Amino acid sequence: MFPxxxxxxxxxxxxxxxxxxxxxxxxxxxxRHALNNGRGVGLAAVSGVQLGLVVHTLLAVAGISLxxxxxxxxxxxIAIIGAGYxxxxxxxxxxxDGGLAFDDADKTAAPNTGQALRExxxxxxxxxxxxxxxxALYPNFIDYQRGNxxxxxxxxxxxxxxxxxxxxTPIALAADALRRWMSNPAVLKGVNxxxxxxxxxxxxxxxxxxxx
Numbered sequence: 001m002f003p004x005x006x007x008x009x010x011x012x013x014x015x016x017x018x019x020x021x022x023x024x025x026x027x028x029x030x031x032r033h034a035l036n037n038g039r040g041v042g043l044a045a046v047s048g049v050q051l052g053l054v055v056h057t058l059l060a061v062a063g064i065s066l067x068x069x070x071x072x073x074x075x076x077x078i079a080i081i082g083a084g085y086x087x088x089x090x091x092x093x094x095x096x097d098g099g100l101a102f103d104d105a106d107k108t109a110a111p112n113t114g115q116a117l118r119e120x121x122x123x124x125x126x127x128x129x130x131x132x133x134x135x136a137l138y139p140n141f142i143d144y145q146r147g148n149x150x151x152x153x154x155x156x157x158x159x160x161x162x163x164x165x166x167x168x169t170p171i172a173l174a175a176d177a178l179r180r181w182m183s184n185p186a187v188l189k190g191v192n193x194x195x196x197x198x199x200x201x202x203x204x205x206x207x208x209x210x211x212x
Contacts, residue, residue, distance in 0.1 A: 012141040016160050019133060020167050025086055025123050025202050030168055032093070032195055033116040034175035042172030044113035045120040049168060050161050052124025057157040060134045061150050082126030083203040089119070090199030093192050 026049045034042025060066070067074070124130060142152045 008141055008143075012156060012159065013163070015137065016163050017167075019137075020160070020164050024129075025127060025199070026120065027168070027171060028195060028198060028202070029089075029116075029120045029123050030172050031175050033119070034172040035178065037112070037116070039173055039176035041113050041116045042175055043169065044116040046165065046168045046172050048117035048120025048122075049124050050165055051117065052121045052130070053157065053161050053164065055121075055125055056130055056134055057154060059131075060138070060157075061153055066135060078126060078131070079128045079207060082123075082128065083207045085122060085126055086199050086203035089123075090196045090203060092196075093199060094196035 030042055030045040030049070033045040138153060138156055141156060142149055146152070
């Protein structure tokens with residue numbers, strides 16, 4: 001199920017770790033939800049990201065990701081939708097709608113774990129970079145002579161999801177620990193604006209990387 005060559009497996013682990021720890025939209029979505037509603041909702045966002053990776057794996061196995069990546073129009077369409085989604089989240093954060101808020105009214109509201117899971121999953125699914133990672137990265141670590149390419153692909157995905165979970169879970173927990181500090185209105189307003197601006201910048205970069 002996994003590459004038999006230890007050197008190949010070690011190379012895949014190193015490459016996956018380098019890609020996963022680089023900041024991206026997934027990390028920001030997790031931080032926003034963990035800071036807003038605590039570790040439970042933050043961990044739901046972490047689960048959403050992994051759900052997105054599972055769907056990417058299924059799409060890659062089915063060959064759909066290859067079709068998307070081989071069609072510039074489809075890839076650009078996904079890039080536009082993904083950038084639009086990030087921009088929408090960014091604008092909501094700038095307006096204070098869907099951003100961080102710790103007033104008394106929000107304390108009585110039930111944390112929306114379902115929303116966190118959906119937003120994180122969509123953020124991951126609509127990121128063309130993830131599709132290209134599956135298509136550009138994985139083939140380099142699959143031993144085609146062994147056969148069972150589907151099993152190898154699933155095995156590599158399991159490794160990536162495990163590494164991703166190990167990296168992102170502490171981020172959600174650490175963000176939850178910062179909530180008391182974040183209760184300061186001035187700090188809260190600043191973080192909302194910063195996260196909104198970062199999401200808008202990521203949306204612009206996504207468009208720039210995939211449309212030109």
